Amino acid sequence: MNRKFGSGAGRGRKIATKLVQSGVKFDTDTGAVSVPIYQSATFAHPAPGKSTGYDYARMGNPTRQALEEALAALDGCESAFAFSSGMAAIMAVMLLFETGDHLIFGEDLYGGTYRLMDWVLSKFGLTVSYVDTTNLAAVASAVTPKTRAVLLETPSNPNLKITDIAAVAALCRKKRILTVVDNTLMTPYLQRPLSLGADLVVYSATKYLGGHNDLLAGAVLTANPRLADELTVIQQASGPVLAPHDAWLLLRGLKTLAVRMDRQQENAQYLAEWLQKHRAVEYVLYPGLHELHPQADGPGAMLSFTLRDGELAKHLMSGLEIITFAESLGGVESLITYPYLQTHADLPEETKKRLGIHERLLRLSVGIEHCEDLQADLERALGQKR
Ligand SMILES: Cc1ncc(COP(=O)(O)O)c(C=O)c1O
Numbered sequence: 001m002n003r004k005f006g007s008g009a010g011r012g013r014k015i016a017t018k019l020v021q022s023g024v025k026f027d028t029d030t031g032a033v034s035v036p037i038y039q040s041a042t043f044a045h046p047a048p049g050k051s052t053g054y055d056y057a058r059m060g061n062p063t064r065q066a067l068e069e070a071l072a073a074l075d076g077c078e079s080a081f082a083f084s085s086g087m088a089a090i091m092a093v094m095l096l097f098e099t100g101d102h103l104i105f106g107e108d109l110y111g112g113t114y115r116l117m118d119w120v121l122s123k124f125g126l127t128v129s130y131v132d133t134t135n136l137a138a139v140a141s142a143v144t145p146k147t148r149a150v151l152l153e154t155p156s157n158p159n160l161k162i163t164d165i166a167a168v169a170a171l172c173r174k175k176r177i178l179t180v181v182d183n184t185l186m187t188p189y190l191q192r193p194l195s196l197g198a199d200l201v202v203y204s205a206t207k208y209l210g211g212h213n214d215l216l217a218g219a220v221l222t223a224n225p226r227l228a229d230e231l232t233v234i235q236q237a238s239g240p241v242l243a244p245h246d247a248w249l250l251l252r253g254l255k256t257l258a259v260r261m262d263r264q265q266e267n268a269q270y271l272a273e274w275l276q277k278h279r280a281v282e283y284v285l286y287p288g289l290h291e292l293h294p295q296a297d298g299p300g301a302m303l304s305f306t307l308r309d310g311e312l313a314k315h316l317m318s319g320l321e322i323i324t325f326a327e328s329l330g331g332v333e334s335l336i337t338y339p340y341l342q343t344h345a346d347l348p349e350e351t352k353k354r355l356g357i358h359e360r361l362l363r364l365s366v367g368i369e370h371c372e373d374l375q376a377d378l379e380r381a382l383g384q385k386r
Pocket of ligand 1: 085088217
């Protein structure tokens, strides 16, 4: 592509700097510090056979391109593809595979990924085995001659279990299959799976990358030129690209990711330690309560906890005034979800039981409010009389 823009995302810089500089100096024509929103579906050709580098917005749009360059710089690779949602990004990865292929998914993963496979892709002859990816031997024994990839989340969702990405990636390389990491909960600020040997990274950018609960977006990243070529065709041919305005919102969100995540982690650690001692709480799942795996630069800001009393778990949400009962995570506002009936509702009952996704489990996405206000909110709701 004959592009006349530069990129502000320099190599060798710290990730906090790269985040803030996302998109800066992209538009060298005007010097716009904030990337312009190129709200255009098509681009005029200077002459027959000539192009400005942009032809039709599904194939490429400058605002989306600025975002994709910024995302690639953050994960330390050449190629990023921005999609209209996290599920569209995961679907694009699934389109790399063919009828008859077998995949291995982490068993404790976002329920929507399970739904995509079970309700949609199974019709096209893709099969999947769900495995505890924290157990390398279990992953190895699930590989068949038809297996093409392992897809995992770490920390997992909602149990926040840690998989050793480098170990799974080494196993996959030996077996000549791909490693795909859904890095939504960590973001490149805390964990960069490509540098640990993964072939593909996917994000629901709706979550921490965007950070403000105001857009849906997804991304796929790879350092592998062959996969990048295939994903280019998939993105352009299938079409669920990120719209220019949402690409701009996401660029704006990226700039504050480091400060948001630092504060969210601090709050999550504070609440996890406090909840752990609360009489109504059975146990707390939060990576910050244990020694961190060296692959991550922090524990993240998602925590799950189970209550002793199932009725209280069902009614806790109505007693909260600050923390919103809503399905999502990663934004500046704290949200609480009830995985059993929401994010993971579509998992078969026996799978939910095995994974500990029961009526007493709650998942908290900790925001950037003052931690003492969040604590007081939870204290009030946990102490409510029914
Ligand atoms: C880990 C993870 N991956 C993927 C998705 C899907 O992303 P989206 O809702 O942006 O389609 C979600 C959504 O909650 C998620 O939590």
